[in-house]
Amino acid sequence: MASCPICLDYLRNPVTTECGHNFCSSCIHQRWEGLQGTFPCPVCLHHCPDRSLKRNTQLCHMTKIVQQITGMRGKRKRQEERPCKKHRESLALFCGKDLELLCAQCRVSSDHGAHPLMPVEEAAATHRRKLKSCIESLTEQIKDTGNRSEMQVSKCFELRQRIEHQKDELHSEVKQLKDFLEKEHNAMLSSLLTETTNVEEKLMKEKNQISNHSSILYSQLGDIIRQCLQTDVDLLTGIQSIHNRYDKLETLAIFSYELKEESCSLPPHYFGLRKMIHTFQVDLTLDPETAHPSLIISRDRKSVTHRTSFGLQNLQACTSYPAVLSSKGCDAGRHFWQVEVRGTGAWSLGLCKESFPKNTPMRPSPRNGCWQLQFWTKTSDTWDSGNWERIGIFLDYELGEVSFYNLINRSHLYTFRERFTVKLMPYFCLGASSKSLVMRIVKDE
Numbered sequence: 001m002a003s004c005p006i007c008l009d010y011l012r013n014p015v016t017t018e019c020g021h022n023f024c025s026s027c028i029h030q031r032w033e034g035l036q037g038t039f040p041c042p043v044c045l046h047h048c049p050d051r052s053l054k055r056n057t058q059l060c061h062m063t064k065i066v067q068q069i070t071g072m073r074g075k076r077k078r079q080e081e082r083p084c085k086k087h088r089e090s091l092a093l094f095c096g097k098d099l100e101l102l103c104a105q106c107r108v109s110s111d112h113g114a115h116p117l118m119p120v121e122e123a124a125a126t127h128r129r130k131l132k133s134c135i136e137s138l139t140e141q142i143k144d145t146g147n148r149s150e151m152q153v154s155k156c157f158e159l160r161q162r163i164e165h166q167k168d169e170l171h172s173e174v175k176q177l178k179d180f181l182e183k184e185h186n187a188m189l190s191s192l193l194t195e196t197t198n199v200e201e202k203l204m205k206e207k208n209q210i211s212n213h214s215s216i217l218y219s220q221l222g223d224i225i226r227q228c229l230q231t232d233v234d235l236l237t238g239i240q241s242i243h244n245r246y247d248k249l250e251t252l253a254i255f256s257y258e259l260k261e262e263s264c265s266l267p268p269h270y271f272g273l274r275k276m277i278h279t280f281q282v283d284l285t286l287d288p289e290t291a292h293p294s295l296i297i298s299r300d301r302k303s304v305t306h307r308t309s310f311g312l313q314n315l316q317a318c319t320s321y322p323a324v325l326s327s328k329g330c331d332a333g334r335h336f337w338q339v340e341v342r343g344t345g346a347w348s349l350g351l352c353k354e355s356f357p358k359n360t361p362m363r364p365s366p367r368n369g370c371w372q373l374q375f376w377t378k379t380s381d382t383w384d385s386g387n388w389e390r391i392g393i394f395l396d397y398e399l400g401e402v403s404f405y406n407l408i409n410r411s412h413l414y415t416f417r418e419r420f421t422v423k424l425m426p427y428f429c430l431g432a433s434s435k436s437l438v439m440r441i442v443k444d445e
Helices: 025-031 057-080 120-228 232-237 239-247 269-280 315-319
Strands: 014-016 022-024 093-095 100-102 117-119 295-297 303-306 323-325 334-342 344-353 370-378 389-396 401-406 411-417 424-430 438-442
Touching (some): 093 120, 269 389, 295 323, 303 424, 370 389
Antiparallel strands (some): 014 022, 093 117, 295 303, 303 438, 323 424, 334 389, 334 438, 344 370, 389 401
16 A cells, blocks of 8 residues: 555555556656556556645655654564674573673573573563553653643642731731721820910910010119109109009919820720731631531632521521531630631621530520621622731630730720630621622631
C-alpha cells in the first residue's frame, strides 16, 4: 500500500487515479508522457480522462509513518544481531546481577559463573514490566505534582483573597478612625469657639467696668483738687462728704481666666479589642452531632446554612430552635471568637451549658443556661461584596462575663454577668424563617 506499482519504492508525493490506484506523481506522469486523449492506468488499464490527478495527502503521511516503523525495526534488528565484543558471538543471555548482555562463552567465564542468567527475551520482558510499573509510578507522580501545583495556585489565590479582605478591613477601620477623629476635632473646635465667645464677652464686660471705674476715679480726683484750692473755711465746710466718697471707693477686681486644655483621646475599644483578638482568639469548629435537623454543616465545619427541605413530618424539627454547638467547650480561662453572617433573617449567638437541652421548644435564656444575643440582618448574598455582619464574643470564665462586640464599627453591644461552674459551649442559632442566612466562624490571622 505504501509502495508505488511502477518504481516499487516508497511512494513519493503520491497521487490517486480515478480508478483508485496510487502512484508516485513523477512515475505516473512519466508513464503517460507522449500520450494524448486517453491515459490508461498502469495497473487495471482504466482510461483516465486527463492528466490532472489529486494529491493524496493522507497516504503521504501514512507512507512516512511506514518508513519510520520500518527504520525502527531495522535498527532494532541490527541491535539484536549485535555480537559480543569479546567473543564475537550473538548476545543471547542476560546477567541479572551485573545487568549485562552475555554470549554463550561469557556464561562459563569466572565473572558470571554463579550469577543468575536468563534468555534475552525473558530478561527483556521482565525489565519491560518493571519499566512499565515505573511509567505508571512516574505518571502518578506527575499527576500528583500537577494536583499539588493546582493546590498551590488555589492557596495563592486564597491568600490573595485573605490579604484583600484584610486590606478592606484595615481600610474600613482607618475610615472609622478618621470619622471618629473628625468628630472629635469638630467637637473640640466647637468647644473652643464657644469658650472664645464666652471669654470675649467677659473681657468686653470687664473693659466696660474698667472704663466706668476710671471715669469715677477721674471725677473724684477733680473734686479733691478743686476742694484743695478753696479757702480754709470752704475746704473744711465740705470735707466730710469728700472723705466719705473717698473711703467708700471700691477697688476694681482683677480679671483672670484659665483656658481649658482640649485633648483628643482614642476610645479604649480601638486598642482593647485588637489586643483581645490577638491574645485570646480560639479556632472553633461546629459539631454536626448537635446540629438541628434543618441545618447543613459545611465540610470544614466552619459554616452553617438552612436545609431547603427536611421533611415536615419531623415535628421536632418544626417546633425546636435550629441551633448547633461548637465541638469544643470552655470551663476556664478567656476565649474570643468571631462569626460572620450574610443574607436576610434572624439569628443569635452566645454560650450555653453543656447540659442545655437541644432541639426542644424551650426558649434559650440565662434562666435555663443559655446566654445568647439575638440579631436581625439583611446583607448581600456574596462574601466578596464585603457587606456582612461580624460579631465578636469574649468569654471571661473566672470573671463570669460574656461580652458581645460589633467588629464592623468596633463597638460594645452587651455583656452578660453570671457565676459559671460548668462547661460552656459556644452556641449558634439561625431563625426558623431565615432560609437565606449563612453563618460562618472566622479567624483573624
